[in-house]
Amino acid sequence: MTVEFKVKLVAKETIRPSSPTPDHEKNFKLSVFDQLTPILYTSVLLFYASNASTSSRHQSSRLKSSLSKVLAHFYPLAGRIRDNLYIDCDDSGAEFVEAKANCPLSHILDRPCPALLRKLLPINTESPEASTGRLMLIQVNTFGCGGLAIGVCLSHKIADATTLRTFIKGWSAAAFLGEVSAGIEIPPLDTASAQFPPLAELAATSPVVVLPKVRxxxxxxxxxxxxxxxxxxxxxxxxxxxxxxxxxxxxxxxxxxxxxxxxxxxxxxxxxxxxxxxxxxxxxxxxxxxxxxxxxxxxxxxxxxxxxxxxxxxxxxxxxxxxxxxxxxxxxxxxxxxxxxxxxxxxxxxxxxxxxxxxxxxxxxxxxLGLYDAADFGWGRPAWVSLVGxxxxxxxxxxxxxxxxxxxxxxxxxxxxxxxxxxxxxxxxxxxxxxxxxxxxxx
CATH class of the missing domain: 3.30.559.10 (Chloramphenicol acetyltransferase-like domain)
Known part of the structure; x- marks a missing residue:
């Protein structure tokens, strides 16, 4: 008999930057590219096989502490978008969800199903929250076998796939090596808006590009x-x-x-x-x-x-x-x-x-993009890097x-x-x- 795949949420926490964002960086301007980006989350799932030397509790603790460190470097991701013009970097934080799946990891990897994979993400990829709510959400899913799946959702309004890779590489470096800068060098975050400043006429208007949703x-x-x-x-x-x-x-x-x-x-x-x-x-x-x-x-x-x-x-x-x-x-x-x-x-x-x-x-x-090499948090490369569709x-x-x-x-x-x-x-x-x-x- 086939067992229905279920994911039970067991904890939810707000992770804030390890150090407060300086006052002169509180208002982070979007670039015109960001303003025109469709409203959705850039999402990915990182799967890891069971690691006998590291408990799930220790893994979760390491992920949370390193996430706090990396948010101090990527401080706009802990803020909120205002009027499609700028991000209020108020250190509101990212949402960190812990969940348990009622099956071994092989249940997912033997026959990946987009509908089931979506249950491992903390939010719907197409959610309007990408422009009105949290800009980053993480869901850490523990499987009965000890395997792990990390669902990462970054608002597409501030992150394309390359930015997602850069963030994951910095996060994993903070977890594995203790320092974000050990993994990457991050240019000034306002590089995009300095070169391609936002346009006032695009503030709080209907998106220029609306992707069609049908059955x-x-x-x-x-x-x-x-x-x-x-x-x-x-x-x-x-x-x-x-x-x-x-x-x-x-x-x-x-x-x-x-x-x-x-x-x-x-x-x-x-x-x-x-x-x-x-x-x-x-x-x-x-x-x-x-x-x-x-x-x-x-x-x-x-x-x-x-x-x-x-x-x-x-x-x-x-x-x-x-x-x-x-x-x-x-x-x-x-x-x-x-x-x-x-x-x-x-x-x-x-x-x-x-x-x-x-x-x-x-x-x-x-x-x-090198996501397999970018995502070693201290327990090896992912067994699979997956999209959800x-x-x-x-x-x-x-x-x-x-x-x-x-x-x-x-x-x-x-x-x-x-x-x-x-x-x-x-x-x-x-x-x-x-x-x-x-x-x-x-x-």
Whole structure:
């Protein structure tokens, strides 16, 4: 008989910075990038196998004390957003939840289920609290076998995936090595707003970009890029990246599924890119905030008998990326003109995604962030770093698998499109649908 998976909350605590935020840093300005970011939490789950030498009570104590230390360095995360203009760094703190799961860790890792994984997070990823409430929430889940899952939620209004990695690396360094600075060097936190200051006209207004929420299904697929990249190579792109190859294949398959339900639909892909190193004056990767842009690739309706080749898709993607970096990023030198360019790009993105005129696929890649190496709190690397999926239609998110070579794809589509994708022979040829992440060392 199958046992229902339950997570019981046993304690809740507010963790404040280990030292008070100085008065001159109490009002932390958002950047224009932050102002335009959709309202949701950037979330991740970190799973750890049982560690006989460290009790769950000791682990929890270490996580709380080190969280207090790291919050002194990331002090805006302990505050509250005001009017979409600034963060009141009042040291209100982060929420720290302790919970117990009624099963061994293998119950989750043998067959990961997005609906069950969400129970391990302290808040709904799509919660409006991301702009009105706590900016950071942590949930530490203890399993019957002694395994651990840490759910981390940071408001996307102040943290993109790169910032999430930077925070986790600092937190784990504080836990393992005793000092945040032992793990990372953090540039001044106001770097983003100094270069791209907030716009008063964006204060307390409706978001420019509202991601569509409909009845969707999220699935996890695992790909071996080495099987796909040779098929994506061409004279134009002789050495496609593993991300280009996997994204092109997934896009072709989901667009084909959509076409079965609505023939003649136009398909458009937006691929998110980290702008830190692409700005006219490049910024360190540890710069906190949102520095995400996105190049768009458009494909006209495909004829049933002449589907576009994988290598052609990759060529389109590479050219769109090249043109984006050549025409858009040079405008981001800082100041008012740059902010207007950012608002203009966001407005166009919002119009496209909400128009309903095209199938708009929003894709981002977390591959290469090094989350497995960043998250050692003193009891080893994670057994698995997991997303949970989102409720936004046509979302494609890539993340490194635990072996570092394979790529996990978290795909969210409408129910009808997901049903059509189930019969896609090409996807089934190259992808494993939700395989186990358990190893012999996972109880």
């Amino acid at each position: 969707c299904r999220t699935r996890r697929y695992v790909f071996d890029p080495t099987e796909i990249t040779p098929l994506a190579a061409s004279e134009a792109v002789p050495e496609p990246t593993r991300i280009e190859a996997v994204v092109a294949l997934v896009w072709r398959c989901v667009a084909r599924a959509s076409r079965k339900n609505d023939p003649g639909r136009q398909s458009l892909l937006s691929q998110a890119v980290n702008l830190r190193g692409r700005l006219p004056e490049p910024l360190p990767e540890t710069t906190v905030g949102n520095f995400v842009g996105g190049f768009k690739v458009e494909i006209v309706p495909w004829a049933e008998e002449s589907e576009i080749e994988l290598k052609k898709l990759v060529s389109h993607m590479r050219e769109a990326k090249r043109e984006y970096f050549a025409s858009y990023t040079p405008r981001l030198s800082g100041g008012g003109e740059s902010c207007l360019a950012i608002v203009e790009a966001a407005a166009k993105f919002g119009m496209l995604i909400n128009s309903g005129a095209v199938d708009f696929y929003n894709c981002s890649s977390w591959c290469g 989102v409720e936004y239609k046509n979302s494609i998110v890539l993340v490194d698998a635990r072996d570092g070579d394979m790529v996990e794809v978290w795909l969210t589509l409408s129910q009808a499109d997901m049903d059509a994708l189930d019969a896609d022979g090409e996807l089934l040829r190259f992808a494993s649908l939700n395989p186990s992440v358990s190893g012999s060392s996972i109880p």
